[in-house]
Amino acid sequence: MSISKACTIAGSAARGGAGIQADLKTFQELGVYGTSAITAFVATHPTTKQGIFTQPIEVIEAQLYTINEQVDIDALKTGMLFTKDIIELVANWLPTTSVKNIVVDPVMFGKVGPALMEQGAMDAMKTKLLPQAKIITPNMPEATYLLEGREITTLSDLQDAAHDLHELGPEYVLVKGGRLDGPAIDILYDGHRMIQLEAPRIETTHTNGAGCSYSAAITAGLAQGLTVQDAVLLAKKFVTSGIRRFIPFETVAGAIDHRAFKEVGEQGVVISELVSVK
Numbered sequence: 001m002s003i004s005k006a007c008t009i010a011g012s013a014a015r016g017g018a019g020i021q022a023d024l025k026t027f028q029e030l031g032v033y034g035t036s037a038i039t040a041f042v043a044t045h046p047t048t049k050q051g052i053f054t055q056p057i058e059v060i061e062a063q064l065y066t067i068n069e070q071v072d073i074d075a076l077k078t079g080m081l082f083t084k085d086i087i088e089l090v091a092n093w094l095p096t097t098s099v100k101n102i103v104v105d106p107v108m109f110g111k112v113g114p115a116l117m118e119q120g121a122m123d124a125m126k127t128k129l130l131p132q133a134k135i136i137t138p139n140m141p142e143a144t145y146l147l148e149g150r151e152i153t154t155l156s157d158l159q160d161a162a163h164d165l166h167e168l169g170p171e172y173v174l175v176k177g178g179r180l181d182g183p184a185i186d187i188l189y190d191g192h193r194m195i196q197l198e199a200p201r202i203e204t205t206h207t208n209g210a211g212c213s214y215s216a217a218i219t220a221g222l223a224q225g226l227t228v229q230d231a232v233l234l235a236k237k238f239v240t241s242g243i244r245r246f247i248p249f250e251t252v253a254g255a256i257d258h259r260a261f262k263e264v265g266e267q268g269v270v271i272s273e274l275v276s277v278k
């Protein structure tokens with residue numbers, strides 16, 4: 001039987017909850033074959049305290065070339081790319097592939113730790129990568145940065161952000177409202193329809209990898225031929241169940257449990273169409 005195949009272009013998160021590790025676990029749990037191009041390693045050196053080790057462009061290029069030449073992937077996502085040069089490499093490589101299902105998670109900030117995109121890379125992200133995306137998946141701080149510092153504090157701000165981010169050129173925008181008070185609400189916008197996805201708020205700090213896994217689950221859904229809306233709904237359920245059954249670590253915030261969705265599913269996500277769009 002043939003299996004759908006996906007690729008993640010992202011950073012390695014040594015602790016295993018986020019980044020490449022989250023993406024591959026998510027692909028596997030959702031029945032998709034995973035490939036990867038590692039852009040950087042996120043891990044803290046005990047003496048120098050250096051936390052991000054980017055890979056030479058040549059190493060990233062080799063991985064992209066290998067994947068494109070040797071595996072017929074159905075969908076791909078980008079996560080932490082970190083530098084302008086890496087963003088440009090990926091942006092120039094994308095048109096050489098025939099992949100249409102491109103998910104761009106414009107990773108800039110995790111919940112803890114160093115910034116995951118360097119200063120000076122924003123312009124390349126906005127002008128070269130986002131316009132090639134089928135869907136982009138910023139969280140609230142990332143949406144704020146993409147919109148040049150505009151504050152997002154209410155649900156109505158979140159809707160406005162989805163509307164305005166669409167003008168940067170992606171087909172769909174998913175802005176994740178996890179940092180709002182109340183239920184976990186995300187907004188999906190395609191330039192015409194605005195959809196709200198709502199899940200109950202789960203009180204935990206162990207959510208490392210939620211954002212990465214969300215975009216990876218969307219990628220897996222698209223690889224399997226789902227529509228964008230169905231892929232996002234699947235992904236929201238996947239992440240909600242993973243947060244519900246988190247994996248605590250002793251000294252730092254723990255991770256979502258990628259096994260939860262396959263084992264118990266998720267009932268608590270509600271999707272609704274918003275009528276009052278601008």
Ligand code: PXL
Nearest residue numbers: 011012013018019042080110
């Ligand atoms: O969750 C954001 C994220 C993305 N990519 C890598 C990370 C993190 C956060 O830890 O380490 C590689």
